[in-house]
Amino acid sequence: MFKEGEIRIPSGCAISAVISREGKKMTGEKIIESMIPMHDRSNGLGGGFAGYGIYPNHKDEYALHIFFNDKYRIEECEKILKDSFEIVEKELIPTRKMPEITDEPIIMRYFVLPLNSLLTSLQLDEKEFVVRVVMKINTEVDGAYVFSSGKNMGAFKAVGFPEDVGRFYKLDEYEGYSWTAHGRYPTNTPGWWGGAHPFGLLDYTIVHNGEISSYDANRRFIEMFGYKCTLQTDTEVITYIADYLIRRQGLSLTETASVIAAPFWETIDAKPEKEKEKLKYLRTVFSSLLITGPFSIILGFDGGLMALNDRLKLRSMVVGEKDDKVFIASEEAAIRTMEINAENLYSPMGGEPVIVKVKEGKF
Amino acid sequence: MIKINSENMNFKDLNDKVRKATEDVEIYGALGERFIGAGLSDKKLVIRGTPGNALGAYLNGAAIEVFGNAQDAVGDTMNDGKIVVHGNIGDCTGYAMRGGKIFVEGNAGYRAGIHMKAYKEKIPALIIGGTTGSFLGEYQAGGIIIVLGIGADKPVVGNFPCTGMHGGKMLLRSDCKGINFPKNVHAKPATKEDLAEFYPFIKEFCELFKKDEKEILNSQFTLITPDSNNPYKQMYVAN
Numbered sequence: 001m002f003k004e005g006e007i008r009i010p011s012g013c014a015i016s017a018v019i020s021r022e023g024k025k026m027t028g029e030k031i032i033e034s035m036i037p038m039h040d041r042s043n044g045l046g047g048g049f050a051g052y053g054i055y056p057n058h059k060d061e062y063a064l065h066i067f068f069n070d071k072y073r074i075e076e077c078e079k080i081l082k083d084s085f086e087i088v089e090k091e092l093i094p095t096r097k098m099p100e101i102t103d104e105p106i107i108m109r110y111f112v113l114p115l116n117s118l119l120t121s122l123q124l125d126e127k128e129f130v131v132r133v134v135m136k137i138n139t140e141v142d143g144a145y146v147f148s149s150g151k152n153m154g155a156f157k158a159v160g161f162p163e164d165v166g167r168f169y170k171l172d173e174y175e176g177y178s179w180t181a182h183g184r185y186p187t188n189t190p191g192w193w194g195g196a197h198p199f200g201l202l203d204y205t206i207v208h209n210g211e212i213s214s215y216d217a218n219r220r221f222i223e224m225f226g227y228k229c230t231l232q233t234d235t236e237v238i239t240y241i242a243d244y245l246i247r248r249q250g251l252s253l254t255e256t257a258s259v260i261a262a263p264f265w266e267t268i269d270a271k272p273e274k275e276k277e278k279l280k281y282l283r284t285v286f287s288s289l290l291i292t293g294p295f296s297i298i299l300g301f302d303g304g305l306m307a308l309n310d311r312l313k314l315r316s317m318v319v320g321e322k323d324d325k326v327f328i329a330s331e332e333a334a335i336r337t338m339e340i341n342a343e344n345l346y347s348p349m350g351g352e353p354v355i356v357k358v359k360e361g362k363f
Numbered sequence: 364m365i366k367i368n369s370e371n372m373n374f375k376d377l378n379d380k381v382r383k384a385t386e387d388v389e390i391y392g393a394l395g396e397r398f399i400g401a402g403l404s405d406k407k408l409v410i411r412g413t414p415g416n417a418l419g420a421y422l423n424g425a426a427i428e429v430f431g432n433a434q435d436a437v438g439d440t441m442n443d444g445k446i447v448v449h450g451n452i453g454d455c456t457g458y459a460m461r462g463g464k465i466f467v468e469g470n471a472g473y474r475a476g477i478h479m480k481a482y483k484e485k486i487p488a489l490i491i492g493g494t495t496g497s498f499l500g501e502y503q504a505g506g507i508i509i510v511l512g513i514g515a516d517k518p519v520v521g522n523f524p525c526t527g528m529h530g531g532k533m534l535l536r537s538d539c540k541g542i543n544f545p546k547n548v549h550a551k552p553a554t555k556e557d558l559a560e561f562y563p564f565i566k567e568f569c570e571l572f573k574k575d576e577k578e579i580l581n582s583q584f585t586l587i588t589p590d591s592n593n594p595y596k597q598m599y600v601a602n
Contacts, residue, residue, distance in 0.1 A: 037395030037415070040374075267522060270543075313473045313496065316435050316454055331434055332413050332453075333395025345432065347453065347472050349496065349521060 013209035014041035014162070014183035015317075016334045017298045019305050022324040023362030025053065028171025030338045031179040035162040037333040038183060041209075045191030046184025047165035048157025050148075050198040050205040050300050051176035053363055059152040061088050061111040062130055067193055068106040069143030077137055077144040084133045085112035093156070093169065100164040105193055109154070127202055127247060131226075134201065138230045145194045145231075150203030150302070157182075157196035165196075177363050180300045182207035186233075194231050199239040203302040206242065208235040209330055210295030210315050221288035235297075241289050242299055253299075253306050257353035259286040261311045298328055304357035313350030320345040326356045364409075368392050374399070374415065381408065390414075393431070400427050403444075416453075419446045422463060435472070438465050441487070447571055454496070460487040460506065464564070468572045471495040471510075473521070479531060481505025490568050497521035500587075504530040509564055511536045511579060518542055525587055533587040534561050536579065544587065553584035 016034040020026065028051060035047070055063055064081075068074050081087060088111045095107065114129050122129065134146045148155035153176075156169040162183040166172075182197035188211070189195060198205035212218070212234040219229045219237050225248070227240040238260070245256045255278075262283040268276055283290070294314030299306040307328045309317050320327045320335045320342035327335040327342055335342050348354050364387045369377050374396040381388050381400065390399065393412030400408050400418065403425035410418075410429045419427050420439040428447045435453035438446050443462045454472035457465050462485040470493035477498065479487050487506035492513050499520045500508050508531070512519035519537040525548045534553060544550045558580070569576040 040397065312498075313454070316472070318453075331395055331415065332432055333415060333434065336394055336413050345451070346470075347496070350473065 012041040012185045014038035014330045014334070015181065015207045015209050015296060015298055016327075016329040016338075017178070017180040017207075017300070017305055017307070018325055018327050018338055019178040019356050019358065020324045021326065021356065021358055021362075023053070023177045023358045024324060025175040025177055026179065028166055028174050028176070028179060031181045032163050032166035032171060034327075034329060034334040034337045035166070035181055035183050037337055038329070038331055039161065039163070041185060041330060042161055042183030043185045044161050045159055045186050046157070046182070046196035047160055047162030048155060048182050048184075048196045048198050048207070049162070049166055049169070049171055050153065050155045050180045050200065050207070051171065051174050052153040052178040052203075052300060052302065054154055054174045054176040055111070055152045058088065058111040061113050062149055062151055063154050064110045064112060064134075064146055065093065065148035065154055065156070066108050066110070066137075067145045067147060068108065071106065073141060073143040074106065074108070077141050080133065080137055080141070081110060081112065084118060084129070085110075085114055087112050094173075095168050096170055098164065098168060101158055101160045101168045104158065104168075131201060131243070135226065135228050139228045147194060148200045148205075150200060150205075153203050153205075153300070153302070155198045155200045155205055157193065157198065159191055159193055159196065177358055178300060178305060180205060180207050180298050180305070182209075187211050188234075189232060195233045197235055198300065199231070199233075199236050201239050201243050202247070203300075204239055204242045204246070205300040206235055206239045206297055207300075208238060208295055208297045210297075210310065211293050212237070212291055212295060213293035214291050217288055218291060238291065238295075238297060241291070245286070245289065246301075253355050254353055255282060257306070257308050257351065258282050259289050260291045261308055261351035261353075262290050263311060263351055296330065303363050304355065306356075307348065307354040309348060309350045309352070311351035316347070318345055318347055319354050328354065364389050366391065369394070369396055369412070372396065381406075395434070400425055419444070422446065424463075432469070433467075438463070441465070443485075449572070451493070452491075456491075457487065457489045460489065461485055462487050464488045464567075465490070466568055466571055467491045467493075469493045471499075474498045474501055476500045476503060476506070476508045476533075478502040478504060479506040479508065481531060488564050490564050492568065492572060492574070494518070495520050497523050498526060499524040500528055500531075500533050501525075502527040502529070503533065506531045507561065507564065508533045509536075509561055509568075510534075511565075511568070513574065513579070528587070529589045531589075532560075534558075535585045535587070536582050537585060538583045539585040547590055548587050549590040550585050550587045553586040557586045558584060 093107045158165045215234040245251045296315035296317040322339045370392040387407040389409040391411040393414045395415040397415040402421040404423035407426045422441040422444040424443040432450035451469035456475040459478045473496035490509045
């Protein structure tokens with residue numbers, strides 16, 4: 001498994017998502033198909049998916065998906081896991097052998113429960129505890145990467161074209177109420193398994209098309225709060241920013257969007273007084289979390305999705321719906337692949353978040 | 364007319380087929396195939412479905428009519444010909460267009476008409492029936508942009524229209540109250556004389572999409588033109 005960070009490759013990317021507002025389950029088939037018309041937005045150096053509601057039999061346990069370079073890393077990593085969690089179940093993530101996907105690491109999943117005694121003695125809430133263990137493994141165990149760590153959800157990613165990655169992980173055998181997908185065209189780095197999208201922490205996942213020019217400013221700020229950017233890819237930092245703002249600072253999704261895609265001062269000045277005050281506050285307090293440069297992202301979380309473009313809208317994004325389902329993608333063609341009769345198609349404005357939630361109690 | 368079902372067809376094969384065709388072509392089941400009609404100088408193309416990005420890029424005289432929505436970068440650097448879209452259109456429509464006409468029945472995304480240019484008799488025209496996103500006519504250097512705002516429940520253009528505009532003309536069917544234009548352009552209510560120049564395009568639009576010409580013309584229009592013969596003065600250096 002190669003690490004990235006040395007070569008610079010200029011460029012697209014494709015993102016796609018579907019969610020049922022009624023919490024109805026869908027297999028991974030449609031979301032895989034949605035990536036086919038956008039094939040040429042990727043170059044085969046990364047593809048991935050996140051599915052929500054896919055582990056109903058383990059819904060109360062954290063599902064850790066981990067890449068290992070070799071079996072010796074498993075021992076080292078499991079030592080940390082056993083010190084922190086009760087491991088309810090562990091298994092290899094089922095994959096399909098296929099010529100399109102090669103050089104795969106060992107891919108495991110663990111369903112775990114944090115040890116109560118540790119939570120009490122460390123005085124940490126469960127989620128914070130899980131975050132710390134994930135950061136510990138990703139920084140201290142060379143050759144082991146936790147790439148998914150939420151409850152009743154999971155990220156699946158690899159080096160390859162997204163439609164192949166979806167088949168590789170047999171996503172047609174999973175059922176979820178919400179799916180996101182990504183096809184990668186790495187811009188700054190060669191592309192490796194850990195660097196594929198989605199990036200996940202707890203139940204937050206990000207798929208991203210674009211290139212963040214504020215990466216280092218964002219990274220320096222977020223690393224002050226215990227996050228470690230280990231994957232050398234700009235998207236990783238967006239995931240941590242989402243976790244920091246939503247979980248730790250308690251911001252709403254709309255407020256989070258106003259931080260990372262803050263309107264121009266000129267635009268803020270034109271707003272009504274109350275809104276102006278709030279936008280000013282957010283932009284001032286979290287100025288280091290403003291993300292500049294082109295991006296269209298889809299943030300997945302427990303029970304919902306949020307799509308967002310950079311404030312200048314330098315990347316494309318289309319939203320459509322049909323019955324209980326909402327579709328989001330880089331291109332309308334991807335939406336029409338999932339639902340030929342999709343309705344109310346529109347492109348959100350730059351910086352205008354699109355938030356879709358599953359009805360209360362339906363997931 | 365040759366009919367082509369583009370389902371499961373690679374965009375390259377589809378475009379080869381279109382190029383080699385000796386008569387007009389109808390494509391049905393279009394779904395994201397890129398560069399359809401790129402550089403084409405003859406023939407008429409009818410497309411049903413959702414054609415992919417860069418539809419009619421470098422178009423050189425052919426006619427394209429889409430029944431459905433179009434995606435990003437339609438008519439990129441188009442030189443001549445006509446593109447008609449019965450639906451909405453994505454971002455960067457008519458990017459650096461230098462001739463020909465694009466008619467859109469619905470809305471356009473961001474950066475429509477960015478860097479359009481003109482030279483002598485080559486005057487490109489972009490006519491949008493609905494509204495557009497931000498940065499309409501960014502760096503416009505020539506040509507004509509018309510936005511009619513038909514059925515709009517929001518401002519006819521988004522933020523920052525005409526940024527860096529230094530040539531050409533823009534006509535918006537709106538009083539443009541609340542729309543901030545940059546200092547480098549001049550916006551004023553269009554007079555009857557002003558409208559005369561735009562009339563043939565509006566007439567053609569109404570014929571194409573079966574709209575009531577009288578109703579559309581009987582509204583307030585705003586004309587935007589660059590304000591100076593030397594738009595870069597003082598922009599970069601004290602000159």
